Amino acid sequence: MHQYVSSSRGLELQLDEAVSFASQNHVRYLAELKELLAIQSISTLTEHKPDMVRAAEWLSRHMSGIGLNHVEIIPTQGHPVSYGEWLQAANKPTVLIYGHYDVQPVDPISEWTSPPFDPVVRGDNIFARGASDMKGNAIAVLKSLEACMKAGQLPVNVKVLFEGEEEIGSPHRLSRSHSARSRFSGSKAELSLSRLW
Ligand SMILES: [Zn+2]
Numbered sequence: 144m145h146q147y148v149s150s151s152r153g154l155e156l157q158l159d160e161a162v163s164f165a166s167q168n169h170v171r172y173l174a175e176l177k178e179l180l181a182i183q184s185i186s187t188l189t190e191h192k193p194d195m196v197r198a199a200e201w202l203s204r205h206m207s208g209i210g211l212n213h214v215e216i217i218p219t220q221g222h223p224v225s226y227g228e229w230l231q232a233a234n235k236p237t238v239l240i241y242g243h244y245d246v247q248p249v250d251p252i253s254e255w256t257s258p259p260f261d262p263v264v265r266g267d268n269i270f271a272r273g274a275s276d277m278k279g280n281a282i283a284v285l286k287s288l289e290a291c292m293k294a295g296q297l298p299v300n301v302k303v304l305f306e307g308e309e310e311i312g313s314p315h316r317l318s319r320s321h322s323a324r325s326r327f328s329g330s331k332a333e334l335s336l337s338r339l340w
Pocket residue numbers: 243276277309310337339340
């Protein structure tokens with residue numbers, strides 16, 4: 144018995160197919176999470192500026208790959224914003240999904256059991272800098288979108304945004320950037336991927 148979520152054009156999203164796609168692709172999903180975790184996107188250290196760009200580019204490539212549209216890297220006064228959207232659910236609400244790709248510095252390095260940018264799975268957990276705040280959350284939502292889009296059409300529109308300055312507490316740079324801010328007009332709901340701001 145299929146579980147359906149109706150969509151505007153009749154291409155119903157089949158949730159059980161989405162769930163089975165996700166479990167069949169678990170190994171790839173985990174490998175992709177590890178790729179993102181291995182990027183040393185420490186926003187507070189200028190020597191990691193190229194890593195910030197790499198992380199933003201990785202996310203953009205990924206968003207294009209799963210089928211989001213109008214994917215772009217939006218420059219700001221600081222680190223870039225990675226953005227993608229899917230707006231083909233006519234007359235449906237738009238959900239804004241916000242996350243960040245920057246991480247905190249790793250000091251003191253001596254207290255790490257395994258190297259912070261060499262992700263390791265121990266039991267049911269993965270250990271790396273940024274795994275819980277918040278690259279794991281970012282990948283969880285992107286892979287959920289991927290699975291749902293493979294199993295039909297999303298029942299709502301989505302605008303997905305990852306910034307690179309959350310850990311230095313300067314989202315004002317984004318809010319001052321008109322080109323970025325204009326992407327969010329009309330969003331009906333906002334979903335933040337982490338409570339660990
Ligand atoms: Zn955070």
